[in-house]
Amino acid sequence: MKKYLFAILSMLLVFSVILAGCSEKSDEEINTKSLLEVIKKRGKLVGGVNATIPGFGYVASDGSYEGMDIDITRAVAAAIFGDPTAVEFRPLSAEERFIAVQTGEVDVLARNTTHTTSRDASVGLAFAPVTFYDGQGMMVRKDSGIESLADLEGSRIAVESGTTTELNLADQMRKIGVSYEPVVFDNQDAAISAYEQGSVDAFTTDRSGLVSRRSTLSKPDDHFILTEVLSKEPLAPSVKDGDSKFVAVVSWTVYALIQAEEYGITQGNIESFMDSDDPEIRRFLGVEGDLGEQLGLEKDFVVQVIKAVGNYGELYDRHLGPETVFNLERGPNELWTNGGLMYSPPFR
Amino acid sequence: MNKHSSSTSTPFWRDKRVIPILLQVIFAVIVVVAGVFFFSNALAGMRQIGMVFGFDFLGKMAAFDIGDKVIDFSSKDTYGKAFIVGILNTIKVAFIGIILATILGFIVGVSRLSTNWLVRTVAAAYVEIFRNTPLLVQIFIWFYAVFLSFPVIEKSLDVFGLFYFSNRGAVIPWLGLTPSSFIWLIAFLIGIILSFVVWKIRIKRQVETGQRKYPFFWASSSIVSLLIIAWFVTLESPLLLSIPEIAGRGYLGGYTIGPGFGALLVALVMYTASFIAEIVRGGILAVPKGQVEAAKALGLKSPTILRLVVLPQAIRIIIPPLTSQYLNLIKNSSLAAAVAYQELVGVGITILSQTGRSIEVISIVILVYLSMSLFTSLLMNIFNKYSQLVER
Numbered sequence: 001m002k003k004y005l006f007a008i009l010s011m012l013l014v015f016s017v018i019l020a021g022c023s024e025k026s027d028e029e030i031n032t033k034s035l036l037e038v039i040k041k042r043g044k045l046v047g048g049v050n051a052t053i054p055g056f057g058y059v060a061s062d063g064s065y066e067g068m069d070i071d072i073t074r075a076v077a078a079a080i081f082g083d084p085t086a087v088e089f090r091p092l093s094a095e096e097r098f099i100a101v102q103t104g105e106v107d108v109l110a111r112n113t114t115h116t117t118s119r120d121a122s123v124g125l126a127f128a129p130v131t132f133y134d135g136q137g138m139m140v141r142k143d144s145g146i147e148s149l150a151d152l153e154g155s156r157i158a159v160e161s162g163t164t165t166e167l168n169l170a171d172q173m174r175k176i177g178v179s180y181e182p183v184v185f186d187n188q189d190a191a192i193s194a195y196e197q198g199s200v201d202a203f204t205t206d207r208s209g210l211v212s213r214r215s216t217l218s219k220p221d222d223h224f225i226l227t228e229v230l231s232k233e234p235l236a237p238s239v240k241d242g243d244s245k246f247v248a249v250v251s252w253t254v255y256a257l258i259q260a261e262e263y264g265i266t267q268g269n270i271e272s273f274m275d276s277d278d279p280e281i282r283r284f285l286g287v288e289g290d291l292g293e294q295l296g297l298e299k300d301f302v303v304q305v306i307k308a309v310g311n312y313g314e315l316y317d318r319h320l321g322p323e324t325v326f327n328l329e330r331g332p333n334e335l336w337t338n339g340g341l342m343y344s345p346p347f348r
Numbered sequence: 349m350n351k352h353s354s355s356t357s358t359p360f361w362r363d364k365r366v367i368p369i370l371l372q373v374i375f376a377v378i379v380v381v382a383g384v385f386f387f388s389n390a391l392a393g394m395r396q397i398g399m400v401f402g403f404d405f406l407g408k409m410a411a412f413d414i415g416d417k418v419i420d421f422s423s424k425d426t427y428g429k430a431f432i433v434g435i436l437n438t439i440k441v442a443f444i445g446i447i448l449a450t451i452l453g454f455i456v457g458v459s460r461l462s463t464n465w466l467v468r469t470v471a472a473a474y475v476e477i478f479r480n481t482p483l484l485v486q487i488f489i490w491f492y493a494v495f496l497s498f499p500v501i502e503k504s505l506d507v508f509g510l511f512y513f514s515n516r517g518a519v520i521p522w523l524g525l526t527p528s529s530f531i532w533l534i535a536f537l538i539g540i541i542l543s544f545v546v547w548k549i550r551i552k553r554q555v556e557t558g559q560r561k562y563p564f565f566w567a568s569s570s571i572v573s574l575l576i577i578a579w580f581v582t583l584e585s586p587l588l589l590s591i592p593e594i595a596g597r598g599y600l601g602g603y604t605i606g607p608g609f610g611a612l613l614v615a616l617v618m619y620t621a622s623f624i625a626e627i628v629r630g631g632i633l634a635v636p637k638g639q640v641e642a643a644k645a646l647g648l649k650s651p652t653i654l655r656l657v658v659l660p661q662a663i664r665i666i667i668p669p670l671t672s673q674y675l676n677l678i679k680n681s682s683l684a685a686a687v688a689y690q691e692l693v694g695v696g697i698t699i700l701s702q703t704g705r706s707i708e709v710i711s712i713v714i715l716v717y718l719s720m721s722l723f724t725s726l727l728m729n730i731f732n733k734y735s736q737l738v739e740r
Binding site: 118122125154161162163174181182184185186190191193198199200201241 | 396501697
């Protein structure tokens with residue numbers, strides 16, 4: 001009995017030590033230890049992605065992940081490890097994604113997530129630069145006679161729960177005074193299937209998502225996307241807030257993709273740039289200076305990134321461009337030098 | 349003296365009266381410490397990513413809409429109100445579900461013991477199919493294969509111009525209130541009380557005198573006569589019947605049962621009823637055979653035996669397991685998110701992903717389910733006590 005009591009008492013002691021320890025130590029730990037160190041130690045990056053949007057993130061028929069967001073995650077892995085395959089993908093639903101970041105389940109979230117104030121301020125996320133400028137759209141059946149948002153009076157509209165889409169829809173409809181019935185699904189597959197069977201009149205999500213989804217319908221030509229755009233949807237990768245070092249790694253990986261396109265550096269011709277005389281390019285590729293080391297990466301991380309996935313333009317063309325079923329215009333996703341919004345701060 | 353007593357008394361750690369209490373205290377301390385540890389750990393984690401624990405978000409504007417709702421709700425209302433809408437939706441599906449599942453469960457349970465081969469076999473097949481497949485799968489089947497496969501609204505299935513079925517829901521005639529509905533309600537309540545009194549008096553007379561006094565006839569006619577008086581007073585019908593019609597992309601009038609709600613309700617009822625049927629069957633079989641034989645010996649007919657002898661005894665056995673089926677039904681309604689019916693969990697998840705307040709939202713959801721379950725248990729326990737044998 002004495003032994004028993006002793007065991008319990010010592011357990012209590014351990015507990016109280018843990019309690020006392022955790023409140024003191026954790027604050028200090030945050031400041032000193034970046035997620036980057038943890039990832040390097042682990043040997044692979046864990047990326048939260050979408051598995052259901054062709055073009056951005058989906059599982060191909062052979063089981064591999066493909067899409068623009070997927071390649072951006074691979075680019076981050078290439079920047080850290082020099083190896084784009086050192087990454088483990090976690091398919092997440094819209095409603096799971098933030099908890100997955102908050103709890104450290106995933107290191108980086110590249111899942112067509114809109115950058116908004118509240119997500120920055122109170123959801124505990126830190127965003128990297130925008131990788132795709134999108135806007136919310138509305139898909140309807142051609143034979144429904146709906147041509148504008150105002151025609152949607154009294155209709156049932158399918159939307160995915162936990163998205164900015166859900167909020168914009170409510171905002172826009174309130175603005176134009178149209179009453180409607182939201183039908184909130186917890187995943188896009190269910191929403192699309194209800195739309196296709198005619199249980200709802202319209203389906204709303206980001207326009208790129210609509211284009212991608214329409215291509216999977218049985219008769220894509222029977223549906224069209226309203227010309228009205230309901231919102232701005234800048235889609236950006238994000239990481240857990242409070243870790244400026246790791247945010248910088250993800251951010252500058254994205255910038256590297258954009259900058260490479262501006263320099264005309266591609267997956268194919270990058271070797272020829274290695275002995276370039278241009279000091280800017282030499283610094284960019286890590287031949288001169290120590291930009292990579294400042295970020296906590298290898299000197300030549302840009303080279304690894306471009307070799308792994310190509311520059312931003314190549315990424316875009318591969319997943320969304322004219323060669324693909326989506327054939328999406330670059331629009332605002334064009335480089336700033338071509339009148340778009342894609343712009344990288346200088347590498348120096 | 350002092351020395352002597354201390355050497356003979358047992359030390360406290362070997363005292364049988366102290367040990368159990370001590371162990372319980374230690375257990376309680378461990379539970380509390382573990383709870384505090386996990387909670388403070390979560391708080392520290394939240395602080396790390398710049399979040400604060402608190403329920404102030406409940407007062408902020410929700411900015412999203414809810415489709416199926418019992419009370420008015422618009423995107424201008426608060427998160428708190430959104431929660432209430434979700435809770436009411438859960439209560440709605442749980443309440444209707446429990447009533448229908450009980451009725452269906454009793455019918456099937458009794459049918460399983462029927463002497464009719466066909467009835468018995470159909471009931472058994474029903475129970476085995478619905479009890480042995482996962483509920484979520486059933487919900488999906490009802491939603492995709494049944495409710496979404498109804499024709500589009502323009503080609504709605506039309507039943508006598510009263511009921512319409514399409515893949516955006518079923519619409520049924522519904523009752524609306526008139527200005528005099530309230531007077532009618534009062535008259536009806538008075539009628540019920542009056543008829544109860546009359547019933548008691550007539551029964552008493554019947555027992556005392558041994559003559560047939562028609563208690564049921566007297567009781568019901570007192571309600572009817574009161575309602576006739578109410579008719580003359582108000583010159584208006586109690587409720588307005590609203591007949592649905594198709595108007596463009598929706599229905600006008602009547603009451604619309606959305607496909608999500610419909611699929612969820614049907615699935616919950618069918619699934620839970622299969623368990624209730626087994627409970628009812630078990631309860632009936634547990635009534636001693638002698639009871640039925642004695643009743644037969646008295647010359648009672650089978651339906652009368654079931655109603656007056658078997659069920660009153662079986663109900664005592666049935667109620668406790670029945671309660672846990674009710675609780676299961678309430679909890680299972682959380683699967684609604686899969687078919688776009690916005691009940692407590694559905695609304696909670698939306699709020700959670702809009703605000704990022706996972707710990708707060710999840711604890712609210714847990715608390716609400718806990719109180720609903722405890723309340724249901726309480727009601728069933730009261731009912732249980734009431735139906736127990738009163739020992740003299």
